[in-house]
Amino acid sequence: MPVSEAILFDLGGTLVEYFTREQFPHVLAKALGEVSACLAERGLPLPAEADFRGRVEAEDHTAPDYRVRPLADRLARIYRLTDPPADAALLDAICRRWLRPVFALGRVYPDSIPLLQWLRRAGFRTAILSNSPWGSPAAPWREEVARLGLTPLVDEVLFCGDVGWRKPASPIFLEAMRRLDLPAERCVFVGDDPRWDLAGPQALGMPALLIDRTGQSGDLHSLAELEARLSR
Numbered sequence: 001m002p003v004s005e006a007i008l009f010d011l012g013g014t015l016v017e018y019f020t021r022e023q024f025p026h027v028l029a030k031a032l033g034e035v036s037a038c039l040a041e042r043g044l045p046l047p048a049e050a051d052f053r054g055r056v057e058a059e060d061h062t063a064p065d066y067r068v069r070p071l072a073d074r075l076a077r078i079y080r081l082t083d084p085p086a087d088a089a090l091l092d093a094i095c096r097r098w099l100r101p102v103f104a105l106g107r108v109y110p111d112s113i114p115l116l117q118w119l120r121r122a123g124f125r126t127a128i129l130s131n132s133p134w135g136s137p138a139a140p141w142r143e144e145v146a147r148l149g150l151t152p153l154v155d156e157v158l159f160c161g162d163v164g165w166r167k168p169a170s171p172i173f174l175e176a177m178r179r180l181d182l183p184a185e186r187c188v189f190v191g192d193d194p195r196w197d198l199a200g201p202q203a204l205g206m207p208a209l210l211i212d213r214t215g216q217s218g219d220l221h222s223l224a225e226l227e228a229r230l231s232r
Contacts, residue, residue, distance in 0.1 A: 168200025
């Protein structure tokens with residue numbers, strides 16, 4: 001493993017357990033149910049079921065160039081909050097309600113905090129660098145990272161909403177490097193999804209490791225293995 005000064009981590013599936021790709025449709029349904037309840041509590045009309053399903057399907061995709069498609073914009077289109085445009089307070093409220101079922105699932109993996117503590121003692125810089133589901137806003141996610149006790153253990157926390165681009169697009173990695181004041185070759189990225197976590201950093205010359213906690217593939221099967229590699 002190359003000599004490194006900083007270890008950058010994905011969040012969900014790497015440091016924290018939320019849901020699998022197969023579980024996401026169920027999580028999405030619960031998240032949209034929370035939004036519907038939030039709007040109903042405010043006396044706002046809800047769309048007809050048939051029309052609603054079609055608009056949800058139309059929003060359930062990533063931009064081909066990996067530009068962030070913000071959750072607030074998606075929800076405004078789904079619930080027809082665009083004419084007149086919904087105010088910022090309402091959009092923030094429905095985004096936070098959408099995130100409730102996601103955050104309810106959040107559990108830090110047992111090996112995450114011990115590794116982050118060891119990295120700090122060993123003198124490594126650390127960062128969390130993550131996409132967020134459906135382009136959900138960065139502010140609630142930073143609150144979530146703090147709730148999980150991870151904020152004091154890393155130097156930087158960066159979400160796709162902070163830069164407007166999702167992994168594997170280069171801007172989010174470049175911003176992390178700028179904040180850490182390190183070149184790509186002095187960093188290592190650790191993530192769990194080959195779609196987002198390998199090609200992006202590698203294209204910039206940043207080594208990347210894939211963690212697969214099922215033990216079926218990947219470079220790592222636990223974060224304890226990363227400590228062992230770095231110790232060597």
